[in-house]
Amino acid sequence: MNEFELIARLTSGLATNPSVIVAAGDDCAVLRNVDPGNLLLFKTDAIVEGVHFTKEAEPEQVGHKALARCLSDIAAMAGTPLHALVTLALPRQFDVAFVEGIYAGLNRLAARYAVALVGGETVTNPERILISIAVLGQVAEGKCVLRSGAKPEDALFVTGKLGGSLAGRHLDFEPRLTEAHWLVEHFTVHAMIDLSDGLAGDLRHLLNASHVGAELLASAIPISRGARLMAKADPSAKTPLLAALTDGEDYELLFTVRSADAVRLLDSWKQKFFATPLTCIGKITAAPTVLLRTKDGPRPLPAHGYVHFA
Numbered sequence: 677m678n679e680f681e682l683i684a685r686l687t688s689g690l691a692t693n694p695s696v697i698v699a700a701g702d703d704c705a706v707l708r709n710v711d712p713g714n715l716l717l718f719k720t721d722a723i724v725e726g727v728h729f730t731k732e733a734e735p736e737q738v739g740h741k742a743l744a745r746c747l748s749d750i751a752a753m754a755g756t757p758l759h760a761l762v763t764l765a766l767p768r769q770f771d772v773a774f775v776e777g778i779y780a781g782l783n784r785l786a787a788r789y790a791v792a793l794v795g796g797e798t799v800t801n802p803e804r805i806l807i808s809i810a811v812l813g814q815v816a817e818g819k820c821v822l823r824s825g826a827k828p829e830d831a832l833f834v835t836g837k838l839g840g841s842l843a844g845r846h847l848d849f850e851p852r853l854t855e856a857h858w859l860v861e862h863f864t865v866h867a868m869i870d871l872s873d874g875l876a877g878d879l880r881h882l883l884n885a886s887h888v889g890a891e892l893l894a895s896a897i898p899i900s901r902g903a904r905l906m907a908k909a910d911p912s913a914k915t916p917l918l919a920a921l922t923d924g925e926d927y928e929l930l931f932t933v934r935s936a937d938a939v940r941l942l943d944s945w946k947q948k949f950f951a952t953p954l955t956c957i958g959k960i961t962a963a964p965t966v967l968l969r970t971k972d973g974p975r976p977l978p979a980h981g982y983v984h985f986a
């Protein structure tokens with residue numbers, strides 16, 4: 677199959693939405709502008725075979741992950757994804773079924789969130805598969821949540837459970853778009869980030885952007901089953917708490933609201949998203965340090981998370 681036949685096959689029946697005037701097939705995609713009163717969001721992200729997925733992964737999961745990572749970033753701004761371009765780098769000898777599987781995974785996730793896959797390109801890369809995706813989205817002016825808005829005494833929340841994502845979740849996580857929209861609809865979210873590099877590291881990005889610090893409560897950190905199982909299977913591996921603090925690719929949301937909203941938030945979240953935990957893991961402090969409070973008291977938490985635990 678030559679490149680043109682492959683592209684024709686991959687681009688037939690792609691997910692679309694009403695803002696697309698011309699999708700794949702012309703020199704550029706032609707799109708309607710964002711809705712009035714909205715800002716444009718623009719994001720790109722790439723995944724590479726051997727780094728973000730292995731040959732053993734299901735191709736649908738690979739496609740899912742490539743797009744879901746971008747959608748997770750759009751969620752972290754409380755935005756709505758609209759359009760995506762997909763650049764696929766393939767070895768000269770590639771498995772057509774595998775590539776079609778990647779597109780099936782991309783397309784299924786795109787359709788679920790009404791994201792139009794409006795084109796892209798395929799290139800040759802001698803060694804391994806690379807998938808680069810650029811996403812356009814929009815967010816209502818005044819609803820966009822940045823990393824930089826956290827204030828001292830804010831309550832710090834995280835969705836889901838953390839750590840152990842390599843056990844499987846990194847390939848099939850659901851971007852928290854629905855949750856993020858609900859949050860900004862019902863609460864004033866001061867600052868938000870999605871967790872791609874691990875709680876200890878990503879928390880720092882949010883704190884630095886906001887010029888504040890935080891105190892975390894070790895016993896409150898929600899630890900995933902995967903992190904517990906991995907620690908149990910290999911006693912020399914990270915403790916479950918350390919995994920929850922430092923493992924990457926959780927793709928959960930970390931955000932702050934004023935502390936007076938914390939109880940109402942937890943109550944209404946439980947009614948709306950009963951299957952997804954929401955946990956208050958600590959508070960924002962004026963002092964620009966990160967402390968982890970254990971039963972032995974507070975101590976500094978380095979970005980790599982390696983605190984000596986009793």
Ligand SMILES: [Mg+2]
Binds near residue numbers: 749869871
């Ligand atoms: Mg991000």
